[in-house]
Amino acid sequence: MSAARTRTPRGPSAPRPGSPPDVLVVGGGVVGLAAAWRAVEAGLAVTLLDPDGARGSAGAVHAAAGMLAAVSEAEHGEHALARVNVAAAGLWPAFAHALEDASGVDVGLVASGTLTVAYDAADAVRCRELLALQRSWGLDVHEVTAAGARKRVPLLGPHVSAATWAAGERQVDPRAVVTALRTALGLRDPDGRPTGTARVRVVEGAATGLVRGPGGDVVGVRDRRGEVHPTGLVVLAAGAGSASVVRDEPDVPVPVRPVLGATLRLDAREVPGFRELPVVRGSVQHRPVYVVPRPGGEVVVGATSDEREPTPGTRAGDVFALLRDARALLPGLDELPLVDVTTRARPATPDHLPLVGAGPVPGLVLATGHHRNGVLQTPLTAAALDALFAGEPVPDAVRACDPARFVPRVPAPVPVPAALPVPSRGPA
Numbered sequence: 001m002s003a004a005r006t007r008t009p010r011g012p013s014a015p016r017p018g019s020p021p022d023v024l025v026v027g028g029g030v031v032g033l034a035a036a037w038r039a040v041e042a043g044l045a046v047t048l049l050d051p052d053g054a055r056g057s058a059g060a061v062h063a064a065a066g067m068l069a070a071v072s073e074a075e076h077g078e079h080a081l082a083r084v085n086v087a088a089a090g091l092w093p094a095f096a097h098a099l100e101d102a103s104g105v106d107v108g109l110v111a112s113g114t115l116t117v118a119y120d121a122a123d124a125v126r127c128r129e130l131l132a133l134q135r136s137w138g139l140d141v142h143e144v145t146a147a148g149a150r151k152r153v154p155l156l157g158p159h160v161s162a163a164t165w166a167a168g169e170r171q172v173d174p175r176a177v178v179t180a181l182r183t184a185l186g187l188r189d190p191d192g193r194p195t196g197t198a199r200v201r202v203v204e205g206a207a208t209g210l211v212r213g214p215g216g217d218v219v220g221v222r223d224r225r226g227e228v229h230p231t232g233l234v235v236l237a238a239g240a241g242s243a244s245v246v247r248d249e250p251d252v253p254v255p256v257r258p259v260l261g262a263t264l265r266l267d268a269r270e271v272p273g274f275r276e277l278p279v280v281r282g283s284v285q286h287r288p289v290y291v292v293p294r295p296g297g298e299v300v301v302g303a304t305s306d307e308r309e310p311t312p313g314t315r316a317g318d319v320f321a322l323l324r325d326a327r328a329l330l331p332g333l334d335e336l337p338l339v340d341v342t343t344r345a346r347p348a349t350p351d352h353l354p355l356v357g358a359g360p361v362p363g364l365v366l367a368t369g370h371h372r373n374g375v376l377q378t379p380l381t382a383a384a385l386d387a388l389f390a391g392e393p394v395p396d397a398v399r400a401c402d403p404a405r406f407v408p409r410v411p412a413p414v415p416v417p418a419a420l421p422v423p424s425r426g427p428a
Contacts, residue, residue, distance in 0.1 A: 021047040023389075024231035025200075026207045026221060026245060027238035028052060029059035030174065030374055031367050033181035034382045035235045036200050037102075040185065042389040046200040048185075049221065049229060053204025059239050063263045063344035064174040064375050065292045065300040067279055068092055071139045071166040072114045073372075075130070080400045081352050082137060085373060087397035088380035092170060095379035105180035108173030110295060114166045115144075115152055117282040117329055124162035126283055131164050141166040153280055155273050155332045171279055171292055174375045203229065207238065207245045210252070210364070218363030221245070235365045235385070240310075240345040242355075242368040252360055253406045256369045258345035260306040262318045265340035266333065269297030273332065282329045289325040291333070299336060301326045304343075305372070314343040346371050349406075356384050356401040357394055366403045 023039040025032050028050030039046045067073075070085035096109040118127035134141050141164050149163035150156050182188045186199040205223035211230070213219040220230040236242055240258035268274035277293040292300040301322050319341060327333045349355060349369040354377060359366050365388055370377050384394040384401075 019045075020220075020230040020232065021045045021201065022232045023047075023235060024049060024221065024229055024233070025235045025237055026050075027059070027236070027241070027368075028202075029237070029239050030061040030064075030178055030181070030378055031239070031370060031381055032235075032237035033178060033185065034378050035237050035367055035385050037099075037181055037184050038382050038385045039235070039389055040199045042386065044389065047229065047231065048200050048202045049205055049207055049223070050202065051204070051206040053202055060261075060344040060346045060374055061174045061178055063261055063302075063342040065263055065290065065302050066108070066172045066174045066177075066375055067114070067281075067290065067292055068170045068172060068376050069114060069166075069279070069281070070376065071134060071141050071169055072116050072164075072279075072281055074134050074137065074139060076133060078352060079137060081373075082139070084353060084380065084397060084400055085376055086139070087395075088373075088377045089170070091379035091383060092172065092376075095382065096172065099177070099180045099184060103180040103183035105176060105183050107176045107180050108294065108296075109170060110172070111168070111170050113152075113278040114169040115149055115278050115280050116164045116166070117149060117156065117160055117280060118162040119159050119282060119284040119328055121161055123283040123286065126286065127162040127164060139166075140168050153277055153330075155277065155330050156280075157327075157329055157331045159328065169279065171294070172375065173294060177375065177378070205229075206241070210234065210246060210249055212361075213363075216361055218359070218361055233363055233365060235367055236359070237367040239368060239370075239374075240347040242347060242366075249361075251407075252364065253408070254355065254366065254368065254403075255350055255406055256347045256355070257307075258310050259348045259371065260304070260308065260310055260343055261302065261346050261372065262304045262306075262314050262322065262341070262343040263300055263302035264319065264322055264338060265342075266299040266301065266336035267297060267339050268293065268299045268336050271332070271335055274299055274336075280329060282325070284325040284328045287321070287325050289322065289329065291326050291330055299333070301333070310345045314341045318343070346374065351405075354381070354401050355403040355406075356381050356398050357403050358388060359403055360407045 022044040024047045025036045070089040074082040118124040144165045146160040186197045207221040209222045211220040243256045246252040274293045280291045289303045348371040354369040355366040384398045387394045
């Protein structure tokens with residue numbers, strides 16, 4: 001990431017300590033920061049409540065690879081998700097331009113394309129099945145020969161049984177996006193130094209419950225110290241921790257669970273050939289893996305998805321499995337120094353679509369459950385929040401993400417027939 005230019009943050013100042021903000025955002029990951037930025041840009045006073053406070057969140061985005069893979073990640077049974085992702089990917093150029101203009105930070109948006117490679121014959125069958133599905137949905141992807149794949153990625157290993165090419169896909173640097181959002185909010189300058197001119201008030205703490213008014217409206221949140229944070233509107237963007245905030249609210253379903261994912265970062269600055277590569281995805285004996293080379297020389301490897309209980313650190317077996325499969329596709333990875341290993345919990349919903357929109361009770365907006373597509377879906381989530389802050393309908397593309405889909409429907413009462421008259425009896 002690099003600072004292209006420096007701007008002085010503009011717009012409303014943060015709410016004064018002791019005065020309730022217009023909006024309280026719970027969670028300081030990429031979605032929470034985007035929510036705070038859009039609220040500030042709408043002229044609202046904003047407080048950001050995050051467990052990491054002014055230090056910045058170490059949430060799921062810290063492990064994200066930044067693939068904007070609306071096409072190559074389209075899977076069976078996820079047509080609605082694919083439509084959401086395509087819409088979100090289309091918003092990224094304008095979103096990146098606005099964020100870079102507001103922050104002076106280059107977010108690393110690159111039109112790299114994605115090459116998907118099948119390792120063996122069984123992987124090739126799966127690759128072509130997905131290709132047929134994706135093309136039936138009108139997505140821009142086609143099959144290429146092994147020679148065509150090697151022309152795009154000369155570093156491919158000897159096993160290429162099938163390949164597809166999605167030319168329109170992009171990538172972005174998620175950590176640079178977070179830096180840009182924090183800079184746009186006046187929390188840091190492009191070099192990471194505190195500015196003293198924050199446009200939001202940041203409070204260190206973890207929300208543990210909602211505060212409801214006499215009519216049932218949400219009027220604030222309570223943190224683990226028992227302190228109440230009043231506000232006009234709560235935006236719940238706490239990622240994998242979102243469900244715990246509403247666990248005592250039966251009328252506010254937030255079915256989000258943590259799914260662990262690990263990524264590795266390698267340094268290719270001194271090794272020729274990697275910087276010019278597109279994103280490489282693959283299936284190695286049915287195990288998914290991806291390699292994301294960045295123009296600056298960083299290479300990100302990932303694809304783990306683990307439903308186990310979150311624990312600190314990264315298991316050695318996860319590192320081994322990622323390197324084993326990634327080097328099966330790109331053997332040259334063996335030469336690169338391993339500089340970072342990160343595992344984070346991503347927030348998943350039962351249908352893999354996020355929860356974005358007005359909550360089931362007044363005073364609450366949900367922006368969570370983005371699972372493996374948090375970075376990709378950030379611009380669409382921001383567009384939905386823009387509409388909600390303005391009191392307007394959300395964009396059509398985000399309607400599939402309406403949190404109301406998980407609100408139990410109360411069956412209409414069954415009409416009770418009037419009592420039937422009891423026939424009179426004559427004399428016995």
